[in-house]
Amino acid sequence: MAKKGDMLYAWTNDAEIKKHAELGGAVTGLWKFALESKAVDAVLVITKGTDLYDAQPVLISDPKELAKTAGSLHCGTLLMPKLIKNYFDGAANMKIGVTVKGCDAMAFYELAKRKQINLDNIIMIGVNCGGSVSPVRARKMITEKFGVDPDTVHKEEIDKGQFIIEYEGGHKGISMDELEEAGYGRRTNCRRCKMKVPRQADLACGNWGVIGDKAGKATFVEVCSEKGANLLEGAVKKGIIATEPANPKGLEIRGKVEGAMLKLGEKWRKKDFEGLGEGKDRLKKIMTETSRCIKCYSCILACPICYCVDCTTKNPAYVKPGELPPSFMFHLIRYAHIADSCVNCGQCEELCPAEIPNALFMHAQQVELEKMFGHVPGVNMELPLMAYVEEKQERARLKNTGSDMIYENVFNPVLKN
Incomplete structure (x- = not known):
C-alpha cells in the first residue's frame, strides 16, 4: 500500500506508452490511470510542436492521446499555473492533472493563496528539474558551440552535467559549466533556482537515483501526499504501473545530485546578485x-x-x-x-x-x-502580507463606502477629506 514518504522505482506496463516514453513512462502511465479512473477530467501537459524547440501546452481528456506526449523537452520554458487560472477558471469546477517543474509547483501555491486556483481540484506530478534552455538561445548554442545545424537535432537531454544532442549523423555532449561560462546553457533564473525536487507536488518523479538494471527504464517516484499515494496505488492495482522499492544506493545518489544542484544554485545567486x-x-x-x-x-x-x-x-x-x-x-x-x-x-x-x-x-x-x-x-500555504486581502471583495467593500479605488483616497482631495 502506497503512503506518503515512500521512495520507489516505477514504470508503465502500457505497450503504447512504452513506445514513446523515456525512463519507463511512469508519469504518462499515471496520467492514463487518472483519466480512466475519473480522478481528473483532463490532463494539462507539454508536447512537442513543430520541433523540439517548440513546446506547446495541450489539454487531454482522452487517455488514448497521452502516449504522444511522453518524454521531456528541456527547451520548453512554459509556466502552467497561469494557463489554468486564465483559461480554466482556476480549476474552480474542473479536476485537472498537471505535470510540473519546481517553479510551476511554487506558482500553483502562490496563486492558490490568492484564491486564483482551487488546489483541491488539482493533482500535480512533479518532475526533477535541473533547468531549461531558452528555445532561441538553444538554437544559437547548438549552432555556435556544437557546430551542428539545430534543424537536424531530433533529441536533446541534460544528463550527468552535460547538454547532449542527437542529430542526423551522430551525437555530442558538452558540459553545462563550459556552456554557461560562455553565456549559453540554462536560463539564468534556472541557474539560481533551489527548487530542484518539487515536493509540493503530490508525486515527485525523475531519473535521479535510478541505478542498476532499472537505469533508463524506470522513474524514481517520491510520494509526497495522500492524494499522490492514492493515485499511485490505484495505477498499480489497475496494472498500468509496476513498482519496486528504490535501491538504497540510488537514494544516496539522488540526495547527492540534489545537493550538488542546490550548491550550484547558490553559486549562481552569489555571482548574479553581486554583479x-x-x-x-x-x-x-x-x-x-x-x-x-x-x-x-x-x-x-x-x-x-x-x-x-x-x-x-x-x-x-x-x-x-x-x-x-x-x-x-x-x-x-x-x-x-x-x-x-x-x-x-x-x-x-x-x-x-x-x-x-x-x-x-x-x-x-x-x-x-x-x-x-x-x-x-x-x-x-503561508500567506505573505500582500495576500491577506482578496481583491474583488475588498473593491466591493470600498465601492459600498463611496469609492472603488484605493488610490482615490490618496489622490482625490474631496474623498481624502
Missing part, C-alpha cells in the same frame, strides 16, 4: 536596464503573482499613458506588488522583447525580503 552591486549602484543599474521598456505588459500577463482585477500600472495617477519608455514608477509598482512572492520562474525575462533582465531584478529583491521577513514563497 548587480548594492544600494545606489544597484538602483542605477536597474533604472538603466528598465529604460528600454516598451510597456508591452508581457511581464505582467505572464507573471503568476500578478492577478489584480485593475492593474495599478494602468492608472494614470501613477503611470502617464502613452509615454515610452514609461516612468520608473511602472517598475516600482511591480516590485512592490510582487517581490515578496517572486518564485523565480523567469517568465518576465523570457518573454521581454527588450531583453530586460527582469527576473534577476525581481529575484534579487525577493531574496533580500526573505532574509528580512522569513517568508519563503511557493513552499507552503
Whole structure:
C-alpha cells in the first residue's frame, strides 16, 4: 500500500506508452490511470510542436492521446499555473492533472493563496528539474558551440552535467559549466533556482537515483501526499504501473545530485546578485536596464503573482499613458506588488522583447525580503502580507463606502477629506 514518504522505482506496463516514453513512462502511465479512473477530467501537459524547440501546452481528456506526449523537452520554458487560472477558471469546477517543474509547483501555491486556483481540484506530478534552455538561445548554442545545424537535432537531454544532442549523423555532449561560462546553457533564473525536487507536488518523479538494471527504464517516484499515494496505488492495482522499492544506493545518489544542484544554485545567486552591486549602484543599474521598456505588459500577463482585477500600472495617477519608455514608477509598482512572492520562474525575462533582465531584478529583491521577513514563497500555504486581502471583495467593500479605488483616497482631495 502506497503512503506518503515512500521512495520507489516505477514504470508503465502500457505497450503504447512504452513506445514513446523515456525512463519507463511512469508519469504518462499515471496520467492514463487518472483519466480512466475519473480522478481528473483532463490532463494539462507539454508536447512537442513543430520541433523540439517548440513546446506547446495541450489539454487531454482522452487517455488514448497521452502516449504522444511522453518524454521531456528541456527547451520548453512554459509556466502552467497561469494557463489554468486564465483559461480554466482556476480549476474552480474542473479536476485537472498537471505535470510540473519546481517553479510551476511554487506558482500553483502562490496563486492558490490568492484564491486564483482551487488546489483541491488539482493533482500535480512533479518532475526533477535541473533547468531549461531558452528555445532561441538553444538554437544559437547548438549552432555556435556544437557546430551542428539545430534543424537536424531530433533529441536533446541534460544528463550527468552535460547538454547532449542527437542529430542526423551522430551525437555530442558538452558540459553545462563550459556552456554557461560562455553565456549559453540554462536560463539564468534556472541557474539560481533551489527548487530542484518539487515536493509540493503530490508525486515527485525523475531519473535521479535510478541505478542498476532499472537505469533508463524506470522513474524514481517520491510520494509526497495522500492524494499522490492514492493515485499511485490505484495505477498499480489497475496494472498500468509496476513498482519496486528504490535501491538504497540510488537514494544516496539522488540526495547527492540534489545537493550538488542546490550548491550550484547558490553559486549562481552569489555571482548574479553581486554583479548587480548594492544600494545606489544597484538602483542605477536597474533604472538603466528598465529604460528600454516598451510597456508591452508581457511581464505582467505572464507573471503568476500578478492577478489584480485593475492593474495599478494602468492608472494614470501613477503611470502617464502613452509615454515610452514609461516612468520608473511602472517598475516600482511591480516590485512592490510582487517581490515578496517572486518564485523565480523567469517568465518576465523570457518573454521581454527588450531583453530586460527582469527576473534577476525581481529575484534579487525577493531574496533580500526573505532574509528580512522569513517568508519563503511557493513552499507552503503561508500567506505573505500582500495576500491577506482578496481583491474583488475588498473593491466591493470600498465601492459600498463611496469609492472603488484605493488610490482615490490618496489622490482625490474631496474623498481624502
